[in-house]
Each structure stands twice: as C-alpha cells, then as structure tokens.
Amino acid sequence: MNYPSNPNPNFIDFPITFTSDDYDDAFQMIMEQISLENHSPTLSWTSSEKLLAAEVTSPLQTSLVTSPMSLEIEDKTEIKKRKRHKDDPIIHVFKTKSIEEIALDDGFKWRKYGKKPIRGSPFPRHYHKCSNANCIVKKKIERDTSNPDYVLTTYEGRHNHPSPSVVYCDSDDFDLTSLNILSFQTRTYKYSHSAP
DNA sequence: CGAATTTGACCTGCGC
DNA sequence: GCGCAGGTCAAATTCG
DSSP states (O other): OOOOOOOOGGGOOOSOOOOSSOHHHHHHHHHHHHHHHSSSOEEEEEEETTEEEEEEEOSSOEEEEEETTOOEEOSSSOEEOOOOOTTOOOEEEEEEEOSSOOOOOOSSOEEEEEEEEOTTOSSEEEEEEESSTTOOOEEEEEEOTTOTTEEEEEEESOOSSOOSOOOOSOOTTOOHHHHTOSSOOSSOOOOOOSOO
C-alpha cells in the first residue's frame, strides 16, 4: 500500500533542476509541468507573508506547491514579483487537514520555542526549531485563516543531517484516515537554485 | 529529575 | 523617532 510521503523538505523532488536566475520563467515552468501532469487543474492562489502558494486541484489529487522565490501579491489581479535573494532561505509550505495545530511527523525532532497571536487571525502561530544542535531549520505551524480546517506548516531551511527516523508510515497498522489528512502532497516540487 | 513546553519579556524590521 | 507586528529568548512550569 502506498502512503503519501511525509512533508520532509529534504526529500522534496522536482523533475526539473533550474540553474537560471530567471525565477519568473522557472515558476512558469513549474506551473506548466503541473498542467501537463494533471488533467485541467485549477489553480487557486493564496499568500502567506512573502511567499506565494498555489493549490492545485485535479480530479485525482489536491496538492499544494509553493514558490521559494519570495513573490509578493500586490492586489488580487496583479502579482508583483521579486527575484529570490541569494541568501534567502529555502521555504516550503505544506497544507494539511487537521483538527489540531500539531506538527505532522516528518521524521525529525523539533523543539518548540515560541507561540504568537497573529494579527487578523484568531489562531496563533507556533514556532519550532530542529532539535539537532548544528541544524538551523525552522518550522512554523499556523491554521489557515481562509479555511480553518487546514493547517499550514512552513519549513525554512534545509536539514544538514539525516533524519533520526528513516521509516515513514510503512506499518500495516498505520491508518491514514485517522490522521484526517486531505491535502497531503502526492507530488511535491522543488525549486533548485544553483547548487551551493 | 531531566526534557519539553509555556509564556511574558525582549529584540528587530518596517511603515509612517 | 515611534509604534506595531512578527520572531526569539529564557525562566518558570509541566510532563513523563
């Protein structure tokens, strides 16, 4: 039985590796790729601070792809873009259906270090750091204000160590429906900047 | 009793 | 410079 993979930013894969600095074109290619792989997908855009996310819905799946390019929305009809800075962290957002603001088990160990109320949202944001001493990856968890059934998990950075847990959801006893995950990524996408 | 979480205080960046 | 909002710190508290 195939379970969807956990939202682990280290294992995100995208079939195309971009080396160009033209992020606008690259993001367009991602969208075209999605269009090819999904039959007439509908795209709906949501913004979360300085990044842009596209929810991709097709008869077969719903997934969320995010841009690490720090796009900014100026208004509802015009998208203002800025190029990703060289030292901007890699950011991925995962949208999952969940009753509680709990972090899905992504195989890494996290330490919670803060919680803040967010202006305009009745729900707080939770701040986590990777427990590994030399790893600076952060994770933010907040409820999607436009759809409170969903929780947005934002990963910032990339782990510099292997996951302490290498086994994901591979038990026959694992009951996916009990987790109530609706929008788990069945495909995930990576934007690869020029390799450091 | 050590580890993890909570929570108020503090820091920082940004807009005015 | 000031105020606000988001992000982080760290002492206190809770949990296993």
